[in-house]
Amino acid sequence: MDFSLCRLNHIPRIVPAGTGSSITxxxxxxxxxxxxxxxxxFNQxxxxxxxxxxxxxxEQFEVRALLGSYTSFDQELLGGSRTVTGFQDMGIGAKYKLLSNESKIDLSALAEISLPVGSDEFTSNEVVPSIGLLxxxxFHETLSFSSNLGYTLGVGDLEDHWLFxxxxxxxxxxxxxxxxGYAGRYYGNFEQHWIEGGITFGLNSGVQLDANIGYDTENEITFIGAGFAKGF
Known part of the structure; x- marks a missing residue:
């Protein structure tokens, strides 16, 4: 699962996850x-x-469709609160394997485009391209290391930013x-610094489950999540 960006009244809120170099x-x-x-x-x-x-x-190239999420956002305001719901933007992309694991290193390039098809409260209203190295x-059978470096272009009122x-x-x-590990997003005048961790479970059916938790030390945001992955 990838970092996803939803927008509420043009205020960006980012929720973290990661992208590996593996190719389907x-x-x-x-x-x-x-x-x-x-x-x-103040927000949930x-x-x-x-x-x-x-x-x-x-074996070296995959195509991707990011179908987004249905989101419920609760905001505390002076004199009350409000709740908005809707769908986030979707996107398309592709990933290409640059290096194989023969040298113990896997390296892939990722390109994605976010499409402004979400609900009014959550869409960016822009076609937003991004690129990354994964x-x-x-190190051996029981220990590995992953890293992403990404860049999202600034479009319209949206700032460009880096991901590491x-x-x-x-x-x-x-x-x-x-x-x-650590995940950071770096804008011109705004940053997020996530410390996160999780656990994965592989089932005999070929399904992988995961549970994760994280905290943004810069903006005091906590998240908890769960997910699945399955091949057909």
Whole structure:
């Protein structure tokens, strides 16, 4: 699952997750989804969906459809509160494998375009392109390291910004793993610094489940989420 940006009255709110360098195998369809709850002193947000479709055209190239989430946003105001609901923007993208794991390093390039098809309260009203480099390094069978470097172009009233993540991962058992790390977004006059971690569970059916939690130290936002991934 990727970082997703929803907009409420043109105020950006970002909820974190990560993107790995792996490519969906050729002729396989991958489906990912999840739920997430985020909270500050004055706002609460619940997202359900976070849907991502991935299809492997070759062993090195996949296409992606980001189908977004249905969002409920509660905001505390002077004299009361308000709740708005709706759908976030969707997007399309592609990922290409630059380096294979023969040298223990996987490196991929990612390009995505966000499309302004969401509800009025959450859409950016712009076609927003972004690019990224995604790296994974396997120290050995039980310890790995992942990192993302991304850039989103400024369009219209939207600022351009950078994304950087560092995420060590480790094996707990044959079908259970864990991860923790840092994720940051850097705007001209605004930053987010997430400390996050989670655990993954592999089922015999081929489904992977995960649970995660994180905290933005800059803006005092807490999130908790759960997700799944399945190949067909």
């Amino acid at each position: 195998p050729q002729n396989m369809l991958g489906l990912e989804g999840g739920i997430q709850f985020s909270n500050t002193d 947000q619940f997202d359900i969906g976070q849907l991502l479709l991935r299809y492997g055209l070759t 790296a994974d390094y396997a 993540t560092v995420t060590p991962g480790f094996t707990i058992s044959d079908n259970v793993g864990g991860y923790f």
